[in-house]
Amino acid sequence: xxxxxDIMTTDTLTVSPETTVREAMExxxxxxxxxxxxxSGGKLVGVVSGMDLMSFAAALSGVPTGGDNNQExxxxxxxxxxxxxxxxxxxxxxFFSDLWEDSGGDVTDRMAxxxxxxxxxxxxxxxxxxxxxxxxxxxxxxxxAESAAELMRTNGIHRVLVTDDGKLVGIVSALDIATAxxxxxxxxxQYVFNRNEAFNERE
Numbered sequence: 784x785x786x787x788x789d790i791m792t793t794d795t796l797t798v799s800p801e802t803t804v805r806e807a808m809e810x811x812x813x814x815x816x817x818x819x820x821x822x823s824g825g826k827l828v829g830v831v832s833g834m835d836l837m838s839f840a841a842a843l844s845g846v847p848t849g850g851d852n853n854q855e856x857x858x859x860x861x862x863x864x865x866x867x868x869x870x871x872x873x874x875x876x877x878f879f880s881d882l883w884e885d886s887g888g889d890v891t892d893r894m895a896x897x898x899x900x901x902x903x904x905x906x907x908x909x910x911x912x913x914x915x916x917x918x919x920x921x922x923x924x925x926x927x928a929e930s931a932a933e934l935m936r937t938n939g940i941h942r943v944l945v946t947d948d949g950k951l952v953g954i955v956s957a958l959d960i961a962t963a964x965x966x967x968x969x970x971x972x973q974y975v976f977n978r979n980e981a982f983n984e985r986e
Contacts, residue, residue, distance in 0.1 A: 784927050784929075785927065785928040785929075785963060785968050785969055786924065786925055786926065786927060786928065787922060787923070787924050787925070787926050787927070787928060787931055787943075787945050787946075787953070787955050788924035788925065788953070788967075789928075789968075790928060790959045790960075790962075791873075791924065791945045791952070791954060791955045791959065792953055792954050792955070792956070792959065792982060793952065795819075795820065795951065795953065795954050796810065796814050796816060796819050797819055797820050797821070797822045797951065798819050798821055798822075798831065798910050799821065799822060799823055799910065800821055800823050800828065800829070800909060800910055800911030800912070800914065801909050801911065802909060802910045803814050803906050803907075803908065803909050803910075804836055804839060804840060804905045804906075804908045804909065804910065804912075804913060805835055805903065805905035805906050807819070807831060807849075807913075808812075808833070808836050808837075808840070808905070810849030811833050811836070814900060816833075817832060817833050818830060818831060818832035818833060818835075818942075819831060819832075819945055820951050820954070821874070821910055821914045822951055825950055826920070826949045826950060827919065827944060827946055827949060827950065828914075828916065828925065829914035829915055829916045829919070830914060830915050830919060831910050831913055831914040831915070833914075835913050835914070836886045837971055838914060839908070839912070839913045839978075840905060842906050843905075843908075844904075848892065858969075861881055876935060878880070889913050919944060920940055920942075920943050920944060921939060921943065921944045921945070921946045922934065922943055922944075922946075923945070923946065924945050924953065925950055926945075927968065928955070928963055929975075931955050931960065931967070933944045933962050934958070935957055935973060941956060941957045942954055942955065942956045942957070943955045968984045
């Protein structure tokens with residue numbers, strides 16, 4: 784019987800609950816993976832996916848603004864046809880600066896200090912706010928590869944976490960299962976011996 788310990792990946796990228804959302808997104812992107820287990824004190828406490836992180840980032844309210852965005856045009860400030868003509872002669876880069884007018888600060892200051900929490904909301908939140916805690920799809924290293932395949936099929940997932948006494952020891956993916964099948968590692972050979980001595984006797 785093919786066991787998970789025989790096919791699991793042990794060199795696994797992990798994050799902690801204290802990892803910032805930005806750091807987690809950068810890690811997943813750098814290593815070209817779609818998610819990672821969350822480990823704290825050597826124990827598996829959750830999982831986080833790229834989709835979890837992106838959905839969380841998209842739901843953030845955005846950068847604090849110091850300007851009054853409710854100011855309405857009056858007769859003195861309304862742009863004229865002459866202003867629109869003059870605007871067309873400005874450098875194209877001015878357009879991109881205009882996009883940041885509601886940021887509440889000077890654009891050059893924003894570019895010079897991208898790590899400040901005021902400009903980087905993703906650093907103010909951590910993986911602990913985003914991760915999935917339960918239920919986690921786990922199996923032991925002695926579990927069969929067939930049981931992992933069935934768990935993936937039943938739950939519509941692509942990976943199973945392999946744990947031993949709550950400690951993450953590896954991951955088995957659908958690709959690991961497919962590779963093992965392609966290598967005929969699931970094939971079991973059964974040898975049947977004829978116990979009828981008379982059958983083996985030569986005449």
